[in-house]
Every structure is written in C-alpha cells, then in structure tokens.
Amino acid sequence: MGIKLGLVGLGSFGSQFAKLFKSHPLVEEISLCDCEAEKVKKFLNDPFMAGKVSEKRCYDSLDDLCKSDVDAIVVITQPWLHAPQCLQVLNSGKHVYSAVPLISLPDPDETLEWGVKIAEAVKRTGKQYMLGETTIYRPQTMICRRLAAEGKFGEFVYAEGEYTHDVDSGCNLREVNKSRRTGKIGEQFAALIAPYHERGLKSSPMGYPTHSISGPINVMQTRALSVSALGTPNTNNDPFFKWYDFSNVTAFYRLANGASLRICEYREIGTSSIDMLNSETFRIFGKNGSFTHNHFVQNDRKVPGEKVTWTYNTYTEPEMRDELPPDVLEEFKKVYNPNARPDDDFQPQGHGGSHPYLVHNFVKMVAENGPSPIPIGEALHYMAMGIAAHESARKEGEIVKVQQFD
Numbered sequence: 121m122g123i124k125l126g127l128v129g130l131g132s133f134g135s136q137f138a139k140l141f142k143s144h145p146l147v148e149e150i151s152l153c154d155c156e157a158e159k160v161k162k163f164l165n166d167p168f169m170a171g172k173v174s175e176k177r178c179y180d181s182l183d184d185l186c187k188s189d190v191d192a193i194v195v196i197t198q199p200w201l202h203a204p205q206c207l208q209v210l211n212s213g214k215h216v217y218s219a220v221p222l223i224s225l226p227d228p229d230e231t232l233e234w235g236v237k238i239a240e241a242v243k244r245t246g247k248q249y250m251l252g253e254t255t256i257y258r259p260q261t262m263i264c265r266r267l268a269a270e271g272k273f274g275e276f277v278y279a280e281g282e283y284t285h286d287v288d289s290g291c292n293l294r295e296v297n298k299s300r301r302t303g304k305i306g307e308q309f310a311a312l313i314a315p316y317h318e319r320g321l322k323s324s325p326m327g328y329p330t331h332s333i334s335g336p337i338n339v340m341q342t343r344a345l346s347v348s349a350l351g352t353p354n355t356n357n358d359p360f361f362k363w364y365d366f367s368n369v370t371a372f373y374r375l376a377n378g379a380s381l382r383i384c385e386y387r388e389i390g391t392s393s394i395d396m397l398n399s400e401t402f403r404i405f406g407k408n409g410s411f412t413h414n415h416f417v418q419n420d421r422k423v424p425g426e427k428v429t430w431t432y433n434t435y436t437e438p439e440m441r442d443e444l445p446p447d448v449l450e451e452f453k454k455v456y457n458p459n460a461r462p463d464d465d466f467q468p469q470g471h472g473g474s475h476p477y478l479v480h481n482f483v484k485m486v487a488e489n490g491p492s493p494i495p496i497g498e499a500l501h502y503m504a505m506g507i508a509a510h511e512s513a514r515k516e517g518e519i520v521k522v523q524q525f526d
C-alpha cells in the first residue's frame with residue numbers, strides 16, 4: 121500500500137521536485153498546495169501528473185492540507201517560513217520534509233529557538249523531520265560516507281568545505297531575492313523583516329551554511345565544538361549587502377572527533393557557482409586515506425616504520441552514487457526522459473544530481489516509518505555552527521563555542 125503526500129510550495133524550486141515525488145512507486149496520491157491558484161493548476165493539468173493528483177486534493181492553504189489524510193508534507197516555501205510551517209505539520213500528526221535552511225532570519229536566538237521547538241515536536245509527536253540538504257546526496261558525499269563506514273580514512277585529521285556563490289554568478293542571487301519578494305507570500309517579506317532591521321540585526325553568509333558544512337560533518341559523523349572566524353565586508357556600497365555584516369566569511373572549527381574543519385561561505389568572490397567542482401565542494405583527510413575532487417588516496421600503514429603501499433582511485437559520478445531500487449530508478453528516468461528505455465543511463469539532476477535521492481530517502485522514511493536520514497538535530501547543528509562563526513567574525517576571530525543541542 122502506498123503513501124499519501126502533500127506538497128506545499130510550487131514555485132521555481134518546489135516545481136523541480138513535484139514530478140519526482142509523483143514518479144516514486146511508493147507514492148499513491150499527491151495533494152498540491154499553494155496560495156497562488158495558477159501554480160497548482162500547472163501541475164493539476166499536467167498529463168505527467170495524471171493518476172496521482174486530482175482537483176479534490178488541491179489546496180490553497182497549509183491549514184487545510186494539514187487537516188487532510190496525507191501521511192507527510194513536503195515544505196518547499198520561502199526560507200523564513202520553513203520552521204513555523206514544519207512545526208505546524210508535525211503538530212498535525214504528519215511527517216515533514218523541509219527545504220534548506222531550517223529557517224532564514226537575522227536573529228540567531230530566534231533561529232535556534234525554532235530548531236528546538238521542532239526537536240521537541242518530533243519527540244512529542246513521534247513524527248519525523250527531514251532536512252532537504254542537497255550536499256548530503258551529492259555523489260562525493262555518498263562515496264565518502266561509504267569509505268568512512270569501512271574505516272578507509274582512519275582517524276580524521278582535517279577537512280574543508282566551501283560554498284563560493286558570487287552574488288552575480290550563474291544562479292544570480294539578486295534575481296533570487298527579487299523573486300522571493302514577489303507574489304502573495306513574497307510581498308509580505310518587507311513587513312516581516314523591518315522589525316529585525318530596526319533592531320540593527322544583520323545577516324551573514326553563515327546564516328545559510330548548509331551547503332559547505334553538511335558534507336564533512338555528515339561524513340565524519342561528528343560535531344563542531346568551537347570556532348574562530350574572520351569576515352570581509354562589502355566595501356563598494358553594493359545595495360545587496362546593505363543588511364550584511366560580511367559578504368565573505370572564513371571559519372576554522374575544532375571538532376569533537378579531534379579533527380579541524382575549515383569552512384568558506386563567500387558571496388562576493390571571483391568564481392562562478394556554475395563551476396560546481398570548485399564552488400560547492402569539500403575535502404577530507406585522514407591518517408590512512410584522503411578524498412579530494414573525486415580522488416581517494418589510501419595507505420595500508422598499520423605498524424610504524426614498515427613499508428607502506430599507496431592506493432589511488434579516481435571515481436566517476438555513477439560509481440560514487442548510492443544505488444537506487446530498480447523500480448524507483450526506472451520511474452525516475454521518465455521524469456527526465458519520458459521515452460527512457462530500461463538500458464538507458466540514469467542521469468540525475470538538481471544540485472549535483474541530489475534531488476532524486478532526497479525524494480527517495482524521504483519517501484522511504486515515511487513508508488517504513490523509519491528514522492530521518494537528515495534529522496532535526498543535524499539541521500539545528502548546521503545553523504548553530506553558522507551562528508557561532510558569525511559571532512566570532514564580528515569579534516575579529518575570537519574563539520566562540522558552538523551551542524550544543526544533542
């Protein structure tokens with residue numbers, strides 16, 4: 121028996137996931153929800169969605185969707201709405217998937233408070249929260265998780281992650297911000313953000329640190345304890361950065377596993393976000409093995425002084441990815457190529473091919489009533505790491521403890 125899902129938020133980003141959720145063999149019915157009727161009609165009238173959507177399962181409010189009989193709800197709305205909407209879903213007795221980040225607000229205390237509320241709701245309701253962080257399902261993260269589980273890295277020594285997304289690069293952040301401030305919901309943003317600005321609160325690239333932090337932390341299965349960070353402010357009066365303390369932040373963390381971690385979150389930098397190999401990546405170094413740019417180097421050192429043999433492996437993206445169940449794989453192929461044949465290659469798309477894996481792992485979690493692959497504790501820790509780095513940068517590199525919630 122399949123599951124029933126609700127999708128709330130059918131804008132440019134949510135639209136990238138709707139057909140994937142529809143295609144999953146374990147999904148029986150899909151309810152569509154958006155406050156703008158034309159966005160719902162787009163998918164209701166799409167022949168590809170036929171069989172799993174119907175007019176009676178379309179909604180214009182999350183309130184009504186939460187009252188329906190869906191098993192879980194996927195929240196891909198504006199980032200300042202993520203946490204309160206996820207909390208509402210959990211309190212209605214349903215599992216929830218949240219687009220990243222946990223929430224986007226310039227108040228660090230409020231950000232963490234929202235995370236704690238969600239954690240408490242997960243415990244109280246027995247329902248699961250999954251963060252839709254794309255880096256967790258990039259092929260590089262998948263292969264490193266497997267290598268780490270096999271002990272191939274040995275003791276971790278050092279890692280580094282970065283998200284170098286210049287404001288004017290391929291995915292233009294000026295246009296992203298502009299689009300987020302249009303439509304019924306976007307037009308409410310000015311009134312929402314005004315009180316924060318009146319209090320003098322400013323943002324930072326570290327307010328959205330998940331793409332750089334999540335890979336190393338997830339692979340090493342550890343936590344950051346403290347951080348020293350430095351920031352570079354915008355100096356040419358660019359209006360985009362009016363409410364940013366810094367346009368670029370570099371942070372150096374001490375980790376609970378004894379390793380150290382360098383993180384870069386840059387929004388004013390001479391590189392393009394289209395060059396994903398250099399703009400959204402990580403490297404991990406252990407005493408026995410190290411990974412960088414799809415390469416893994418390992419030694420067989422066990423006894424000091426004995427001859428060491430070195431092994432070098434370069435992986436293709438298909439080799440690095442986790443396997444999907446054959447029936448899921450075949451259905452996902454049709455999302456990207458309706459005429460796909462069984463012997464055609466699967467070429468996943470979206471943030472390094474992560475989107476199909478996010479969809480499958482959430483559906484699997486709901487169908488099996490299993491644990492979340494990216495739980496609220498991890499989502500909250502990513503935000504706590506970013507908040508501590510911002511505080512340290514404002515204090516010119518002073519060491520700041522990362523708040524712990526486990």
